[in-house]
Amino acid sequence: MKITNIKAYAFWLGFRNVCLVKVETDEGLYGWGESGLSGREKAVMGAIEHYKQFLIGKSAFNIGALWQDMYRSQYFEGGRVLSAAISAIDIALHDVCAKALRVPVHQLLGGKQRNHVPVFVTSILPYGQEMVDELVSFKEQGWTVMRATTGVHGTAGESSLFDPRASIAEAAHWLTKAREALGPEIVLGVDYHHRLSVPETISLCERMPPGTLDFIEEPIRAESPKVYEGLRQRVNVPLAIGEEFASKWDFAPYVDAGLTDFGRVDICNAGGLTESMKIAAMCETQYIDMMPHNPLSPICTAASIHYCAAIPNLAWLEWPPYDGDMSDYDRIFSARPQLVNNVLELPEGNGLGIDVNEDELQDLTFKFWETPRLHKNDGSFTNW
Known part of the structure; x- marks a missing residue:
């Protein structure tokens, strides 16, 4: 079962952007995953576009090897943006492989x-x-x-x-x-x-x-x-x-x-x-x-x-x-x-036991969103 496409969708839902990833295969099966780097979804989508270039054509069943390939495919390993992109693809791969084997992901x-x-x-x-x-x-x-x-x-x-x-x-x-x-x-x-x-x-x-x-x-x-x-x-x-x-x-x-x-x-x-x-x-x-x-x-x-x-x-x-x-x-x-x-x-x-109505995503838009900026009494910044 070969990967034929990887799609990333970032769109406003509720009070934040959601970043979903779909992995498609040559057997007509697909899987969904999600990235959690809220507020920096565009950076994650860029990383996914890079990974897509060498993942297409590879076996979706080799989840562990593909994880290593993504993690070690650049000189600067790791980091939150890359890890969030890998996370979404990895979850989607589990979804599609479990569907192919007709079992739940667990x-x-x-x-x-x-x-x-x-x-x-x-x-x-x-x-x-x-x-x-x-x-x-x-x-x-x-x-x-x-x-x-x-x-x-x-x-x-x-x-x-x-x-x-x-x-x-x-x-x-x-x-x-x-x-x-x-x-x-x-x-x-x-x-x-x-x-x-x-x-x-x-x-x-x-x-x-x-x-x-x-x-x-x-x-x-x-x-x-x-x-x-x-x-x-x-x-x-x-x-x-x-x-x-x-x-x-x-x-x-x-x-x-x-x-x-x-x-x-x-x-x-x-x-x-x-x-x-x-x-x-x-x-x-x-x-x-x-x-x-x-x-x-x-x-x-x-x-x-x-x-x-x-x-x-x-x-x-x-x-x-x-x-x-x-x-x-x-x-x-x-x-x-x-x-x-x-x-x-x-x-x-x-x-995973859940699906996405992909047609509904076409009309949804991305909104640039920033976390609140908290400050102390003296005006200095503190963590949100």
Whole structure:
């Protein structure tokens, strides 16, 4: 089964651009994948165009070899743009090969190790009583794992104020209130989206009673394992790190030194299913459970479900909290994953179990989009 074409589509959907990739073959079968490098989709599409030049004519079944070919086909190996492009193509190759073999993708990954995928839900409300009430409503709906955020999201491309010290004061107060309202049996975490410094993270954790949080996600940027090593020694809250990482090599120092408790792998950025399976195996050696990042379209969710089905060390999969009106999704995606009793059932059809109405993509347009620009009280920039 030879690759005959690779198409990339970037278009506005909901509140962001979506970047999908279709791999076509000479047997009439095709597969879909997705890239997750939000805000830089044009760069990813350019990389895919380069890869397309030498992938056409090659066997779609040689997924691992094609991964190596793409990764090592330039002097400057790796990088987030190239890894995001490889991820989308790799996921699409798994989809088309599983269709050719008439099995679900998780069968290519070793078969299912669970009957459904547990997920966690997120409140994106600002800190306050409404956030606490929403978390309590999640509990009443049967959710057992939930997450809060910084509650400050900003406006795309515009500058917004984020005061870290004011934020940690509010977070400590309202997360403590949330724990009191939820009781001890609910898993509660917070995503700080890399916005804190080391002392600010320590201060946040020390302001809350022990047991308030079950995890804190990405409190500081993850460029420096040495810095996280110092943080690890000073806080008693489990850490969830990894959504920034683009390869097993990025994960390796954090895994080897035991710097994270949950692996936040993003299969649409970290090299697709091929690389993410290796990352899960690496984490398994240190008893680290995976907690995949899943903020994109239903293609990402479908691929993540198969990944979660096939690995032994799974905590929970993220359920996207940002989608809003899903009517466009239903117009474009068929058989998209649906929650059933707050879990995701495993697709048993061929491939990923989801398809794209390609005709609907022709009229959709790309919009240049920038992340919000956050600044501190003194006007200096900080992380979004």
